[in-house]
Amino acid sequence: MQRGESKIIHFFMNRKTYDAKIVNVNNSVEKRKKDAYQIRYTRNGDLSQALQQYFFKTMNYIRAIRESRDLKDRSYIKMPEGLKEYLAIYTTEYEDTFLLEPIAQDDFQVMKKAIQGMKERSVENEIEYEIEDKNSGIEKRLQIVKIRKLNRKIGENLKLLYGYRYQICGRVIGEKYGSRIAEAHHIDYFVNSLNNDANNQMIVCPNHHSVIHDANPVFDWKSMIYKFNNGCEEKIRINKHLMRKNG
Ligand SMILES: [Zn+2]
Numbered sequence: 001m002q003r004g005e006s007k008i009i010h011f012f013m014n015r016k017t018y019d020a021k022i023v024n025v026n027n028s029v030e031k032r033k034k035d036a037y038q039i040r041y042t043r044n045g046d047l048s049q050a051l052q053q054y055f056f057k058t059m060n061y062i063r064a065i066r067e068s069r070d071l072k073d074r075s076y077i078k079m080p081e082g083l084k085e086y087l088a089i090y091t092t093e094y095e096d097t098f099l100l101e102p103i104a105q106d107d108f109q110v111m112k113k114a115i116q117g118m119k120e121r122s123v124e125n126e127i128e129y130e131i132e133d134k135n136s137g138i139e140k141r142l143q144i145v146k147i148r149k150l151n152r153k154i155g156e157n158l159k160l161l162y163g164y165r166y167q168i169c170g171r172v173i174g175e176k177y178g179s180r181i182a183e184a185h186h187i188d189y190f191v192n193s194l195n196n197d198a199n200n201q202m203i204v205c206p207n208h209h210s211v212i213h214d215a216n217p218v219f220d221w222k223s224m225i226y227k228f229n230n231g232c233e234e235k236i237r238i239n240k241h242l243m244r245k246n247g
């Protein structure tokens, strides 16, 4: 798509299709400015209504904040960690058709119950290798699969971003053997945080991953250093996506 151009695209969500417009909002003549795309749809159209139904908790939260604050205050409203909801967009085999998957608070509640009492490493393995629990009901299973799929997609994208190079040791093991081996680790354990944002995932080699889960070091978000109980420290060598947090 050329700069300033727009076209109609189709979304497929829960067995229904919706039309929307995608616009390349980069109007700059400068070559180095990155293209940015915006998805537009009518305020009270079908898509808008369907999304409002899925994300009613987010809508209510935003509405309450807007009502309680000064009318002139138009600053960005950030959702608290425990209230986050997601909309995953996946490409399909058709060029202008995308799959939309809303992941609402209820989905997280189901996920939380499903992984209760599980070890973090097993949960991460399940996300990575798609092991299915055949014992749970279909509806529940679909909700779990949704979150896993999103989680895995974020991890896969990070692996591509790093070219399968590990953030702690800076190495790539598989390359020599024509193999791609890398694992996505959740810095705040997913079993506790249910946080699958890219900013909570790190690409590591299987060895460092095992060591982290065995020794449980503390991650210092300010300095980007893993601090082990025995005094050993591992600084993140390569970082292209993690954002420092203060305090
Ligand atoms: Zn490593």
Ligand SMILES: [Zn+2]
Binding pocket: 120, 121, 124, 184, 185, 186, 209, 213
């Ligand atoms: Zn891990």
